[in-house]
Amino acid sequence: MSSLLECQTLTKKYGSLIALNNVSFTVERGRIAGLLGPNASGKTTLIKLINGLITPTSGTVLINGQKPGIESKLKISYLPDANFLPEWMIVKQLLNYYSDFYSNFNINKAYDMLARLGLNDKMRLKSMSKGTKEKVQLILTMSRAADLYCLDEPIGGVDPASRDYILDTIINNYNENGSILISTHLISDVEKVLDDVLIIQNGCLYMHKSVDEIRKEHNTSVDGFFREVFRC
Amino acid sequence: MSWELNNEKPIYVQLMDYIMLSIISGRYSAGDKLPPVRELAQMASVNPNTMQKALSELENTGLIFSNRTSGRFVTDDTxxxxxxxxxxxxxxxxxxxxxxxxxxxxxxxxxxxxxxxxxxxx
The missing domain is CATH 1.10.287 (Helix Hairpins)
Known part of the structure; x- marks a missing residue:
């Protein structure tokens, strides 16, 4: 079976700015990978390329051996880093919206998670706090039975207790054939749920290792390692 | 209850220590069946792959063993x-x-x- 996600010599230029420079890596099935890097290192660009929202200047992205397209949009459940939902909708409308759009959306699962996080389906997106909005977006994303979950900074505004619940949800909900790619700055919160870590810096792949390899080789957590390497 | 993990050692090593301690202290007795990987991973709030690795490393020490069809057990060897x-x-x-x-x-x-x-x- 081919790798779930494969990036080959991926380069993306915005005019003269090189956002990603010759990045190659693979993510195997059943893995949870963290995408780490300082601000403006190319994390979101990489995720957008994987989702086919932008096209690479050179190189290829393969999901399940295929280039991004209509097929891959069913296989990938993507949580963008920006607000992307119609603000005037209430949660119930959003759930129906997702049910209409995605054949692999499990509405019961979504209602389950809403209840656990103390949200109800009458709440309107416009009047929600930042953290609550993030929770709703994450619930929508994680309620799809996808192969690859691409989460772009999913828990930034969420309180620590809900963060723990969300991370538990992430490790319990994904299936063994699926994978998760999480871009985040909250390294210490997520590192115990990660298998692998991808660190990018100035558009180049700086490191691709497992969490325990980093801990073993450097005698520090991934969080500590990151702070050491990118000390300002 | 979540397991206390520190920042220095690899996570799977800490999981091994924790399970070993549970066996030594008698929380799991000789011959007891261990909970399934997913459940243990959830208890420790860690990635199931990491828990899997900890368990297979523990199997190498002989402290636990797996039975293909019925799960993992603590050794009978007191x-x-x-x-x-x-x-x-x-x-x-x-x-x-x-x-x-x-x-x-x-x-x-x-x-x-x-x-x-x-x-x-x-």
């Missing part, structure tokens, strides 16, 4: 468990003496201190 307990206790003692020595205490002072503590606790 001698092995006792040996592990002794080793760990010896490790604790070593750490203890190291710590006191690093404070600048001599062996005699340490012995006197231990006697003192024994009196007050009894």
């Amino acid at each position: 001698d092995l468990i006792n040996r592990c307990r002794k080793n760990l206790a010896a490790e604790y003692c070593n750490d203890f003496f190291e710590k006191l020595k690093s404070l600048g205490l001599t062996q005699d002072e340490i012995n006197a201190l231990i006697d003192d503590c024994r009196h007050t606790s009894s």
